[in-house]
Amino acid sequence: xxxxxxxxxxxxxxxxxxxxxxxxxxxxxxxxxxxxxxxxxxxxxxxxxxxxxxxxxxxxxxxxxxxxxxxxxxxxxxxxxxxxxxxxxxxxxxxxxxxxxxxxxxxxxxxxxxxxxxxxxxxxxxxxxxxxxxxxxxxxxxxxxxxxxxxxxxxxxxxxxxxxxxxxxxxxxxxxxxxxxxxxxxxxxxxxxxxxxxxxxxxxxxxxxxxxxxxxxxxxxxxxxxxxxxxxxxxxxxxxxxxxxxxxxxxxxxxxxxxxxxxxxxxxxxxxxxxxxxxxxxxxxxxxxxxxxxxxxxxxxxxxxxxxxxxxxxxxxxxxxxxxxxxxxxxxxxxxxxxxxxxxxxxxxxxxxxxxxxxxxxxxxxxxxxxxxxxxxxxxxxxxxxxxxxxxxxxxxxxxxxxxxxxxxxxxxxxxxxxxxxxxxxxxxxxxxxxxxxxxxxxxxxxxxxxxxxxxxxxxxxxxxxxxxxxxxxxxxxxxxxxxxxxxxxxxxxxxxxxxxxxxxxxxxxxxxxxxxxxxxxxxxxxxxxxxx
Numbered sequence: 001x002x003x004x005x006x007x008x009x010x011x012x013x014x015x016x017x018x019x020x021x022x023x024x025x026x027x028x029x030x031x032x033x034x035x036x037x038x039x040x041x042x043x044x045x046x047x048x049x050x051x052x053x054x055x056x057x058x059x060x061x062x063x064x065x066x067x068x069x070x071x072x073x074x075x076x077x078x079x080x081x082x083x084x085x086x087x088x089x090x091x092x093x094x095x096x097x098x099x100x101x102x103x104x105x106x107x108x109x110x111x112x113x114x115x116x117x118x119x120x121x122x123x124x125x126x127x128x129x130x131x132x133x134x135x136x137x138x139x140x141x142x143x144x145x146x147x148x149x150x151x152x153x154x155x156x157x158x159x160x161x162x163x164x165x166x167x168x169x170x171x172x173x174x175x176x177x178x179x180x181x182x183x184x185x186x187x188x189x190x191x192x193x194x195x196x197x198x199x200x201x202x203x204x205x206x207x208x209x210x211x212x213x214x215x216x217x218x219x220x221x222x223x224x225x226x227x228x229x230x231x232x233x234x235x236x237x238x239x240x241x242x243x244x245x246x247x248x249x250x251x252x253x254x255x256x257x258x259x260x261x262x263x264x265x266x267x268x269x270x271x272x273x274x275x276x277x278x279x280x281x282x283x284x285x286x287x288x289x290x291x292x293x294x295x296x297x298x299x300x301x302x303x304x305x306x307x308x309x310x311x312x313x314x315x316x317x318x319x320x321x322x323x324x325x326x327x328x329x330x331x332x333x334x335x336x337x338x339x340x341x342x343x344x345x346x347x348x349x350x351x352x353x354x355x356x357x358x359x360x361x362x363x364x365x366x367x368x369x370x371x372x373x374x375x376x377x378x379x380x381x382x383x384x385x386x387x388x389x390x391x392x393x394x395x396x397x398x399x400x401x402x403x404x405x406x407x408x409x410x411x412x413x414x415x416x417x418x419x420x421x422x423x424x425x426x427x428x429x430x431x432x433x434x435x436x437x438x439x440x441x442x443x444x445x446x447x448x449x450x451x452x453x454x455x456x457x458x459x460x461x462x463x464x465x466x467x468x469x470x471x472x473x474x475x476x477x478x479x480x481x482x483x484x485x486x487x488x489x490x491x492x493x494x495x496x497x498x499x500x501x502x503x504x505x506x507x508x509x510x511x512x513x514x515x516x517x518x519x520x521x522x523x524x525x526x527x528x529x530x531x532x533x
Contacts, residue, residue, distance in 0.1 A: 026265075029283065030061055030519040037272055037285030037517050038085050040134075042092040045277035047113075048519065049086040049095050056082030058097045058111055058118075063521075071095065071111045072118055087142070088113070089135045094160075096121075096132035096142045104406075106130050108144060108158060121163045125149075128405075133178070135160070136208075137185045147175055149405065151385065155179060155190065155206070168210035177201070178225045178273065181208070182232045187255050189216075189226035189235050203237050205255045216257040217250055225273045229526045230280050236264060236273060236525065245269065247282070249526065264525055270330075274519070282525040289515035291495050293327050296508045301492050304512070307346070308353055314341075315498040316509035317366040317375070320435070322502050323348055325509060326356075326366050326375055326393075343375065345393060357396035360389060364410035365462070365498040370420050376401070378411030388414040388424065415440075432463035432470065435503070441470050448472065448481060455481045462498045467505055473497065478510075 034053020041048050045063060052059035057072040074081050084106065086097040093113055098106045107123035108130045121142075122130065129147040136143075139160060146154040146167075153175035156167045171192060179190030188206045201224045203217035217223045221241035228235060234249045239261070241248075247264040250257055270287035277283070290311030294302035305325075307313055312330040319326070325348055328341040341363045343356040356375070363379040375391045387403035388411055401422050404412050413425030418437025425431040428442040441450035443460035450470060462473035470481040471489070476496035478489040493512035500509045 026520045026522040028518055029063055029521050030066065031288075031516075032066075033516075035516065035518055037274060037519060038083075040087050040275040041277055041281075041283040041521075042088045043090050043278050044092060045279065045281055045283075045521075046092070047088075048274075048283065049088050049097075051083050051086075058083035058086055058095065058099075060095075060113065061519075071113065071115075072097075072099075085131045085133075087132045087134050089139050089160075090137050091139060094139070096135065096144075096160075098130045098132060108132060108142070108163075110142075110160065121160070122158055122165065132158075134181045136181055137183065143179060143181050143188060145175060145179065155188065157208075168206060168208075169213075178227070180226060180228055180275075182228050183230060184232050187232075187252075189228060191224040191226060191237070203235065203250070205235075205252060207255060212255070214256050216252055216255075217261060223248075227273045227276050227282065230276060230278050234526060236276065236282060237261075238268065238271065238273065242266070245271065247271075247273075247522075247525070265522065271520075272517075276525070280524050280526040282522045284520055284522070285517050286520050287515050288518055289513060291511045291513040291515060293325070294493070294510055294512045296491055296510060297506060302494070302510060302512050305346075305509075306351075307344070309344075311513075313344075314495065314511040315363075315365050316511065317368055317498070317500045318502050318509060319368045319372050320370055320503060321372065322504065324368075324372070325500075326368065327509075327511075328363055328366065341379075343377070343391060343396075356391060356393060358389075358391040358398050359396070360391070360398060362409050367414075367416060369416050370418060376414055376416060376422060378413060380409045380411060386411050388412040388422070390422075430460055430463045430472075432465055434465045439465070441465070443472065450481075453483075455486055457481070457486050461496075464499060464501045464508075466501050466508075471499070471501065471508070473499065 036051050038051050039049030047060040050059050050061050052070050057070045059068045059070045061068055082100050084098040086095050088095050095111045097109050099109045101107050105125050106129050108121045109118045110121050111118045126149055127146045128149045131145040132142050134143045141157045144156050144158045151173040153171045154167045155169040156165050158165050176190035176192050191201045191203055193201045200222050202215050203223050203226050205216050206213045219241050221239055223239045225238045226235045234251050236249045239248050244267040246266050247268050248261045249264050250261040251259045272285040274283045291314045293305040293313050293316050296302040309329050313327050316327040325346045327344055329344050331342045343358055344353050346353045361380045363377045365378045367376040377389045377391050380386045385403040386407035388401040390399040413431045414422050415431045415433040430443040432441045439451040441463050446458045448455045460472045460474050464471045472479050478491050480487045495511045495514055497511055
């Protein structure tokens, strides 16, 4: 019997270790179309702040019922205003929100949860972008990230009544992906990397008065997205130190690390911590779905291309000789839907692929230069400036073609001329130049123009020449623009992004599939198996 008892105990111990590695069982909170991860949970876990998918207004999602309730009523396409990042106060009575206003920049507003008019708390065009992240326990100050027009990011406290700003840290162009005030109001946790060049992030803890700062998590891996435990004794964070993106926690005492990080749950995929409730439930965003490169020939269905990183690829571009195919591959952690994308170049004959190490924060589209030496990339550089950039295929060297304060992270449209120059889209949403350089097409809000022709078609985001016709991305689908008008194309599974026509005109490279964010919760995530808590 003694041997049997020991055997049972051994089995129980193994089961306990397996359960610990797996972690608490998560469940989905919000996966309806338009679900977003731009808010945070209330302290009691009853609601989640978010952006209303239909109108762009600030809203709250009732966690129990799944119903949305709008807190503002000025968003939508007609008003050209919308809500963005938001954070509820500790008592759940107010929400701080970044609002894109009628003047074309973000201001900071406070909105009552029970209903009432929003109040503009801070408005300064030089700030350009604001991101409220959390409130002090007494509700008197709001921790806010400012990203100024001069590419200086600042960690600041904004008075919740007067709007007065106290800057605690200026981080040059570097910005934290997440920062949060501790439950006792003494510390601010945030992620960042040292120096002026992008690198792996670590976790820092900063005193509320800015007097001292400590790095509490440091490793060669990516450590980011800190979130305080309910009692403030631990920090949860994301890390890929084990080869997958996992959830970890580190004990913190007096603003310093006290011991080694412990594993909370393995392989969280593309997840983004959004906040922890008073009872220790971790709300987080999760990117689901997949996109892959496919080739389409008239009369057939798109056929997938086998790549090294299946499910993460988009925006293919043929070289002018048709021998190489460049595309974008999502790598690294989730970042509110704007992930870093690595440029990959594939040799069509051999299938060999190589990464192009361009120092760009994000890339939205690619086009090959006529000589095959460069790629024209729209996106944002390492300093967060949106624009158009030349990337040398050989070594990833980047040359800035143009940057624009008016452009978003996806950058500025542009196309190569036949001589190897670059023509900008200017006020157009998309531009394409025919291979011989004799015809230029531009897409505007409600029309497409090319070589003396015009089509009354709205919402075009990408253009490619196909002989004398144009192929266009519009509303998540593809259309052909010709002398006969506008005709839908049957590209099954097409994701609506940039595509590329092969030089022989017989094959179109595109990306198929889709991804979308969902909101999940992992209950009692800080409950330890060793009885410490």
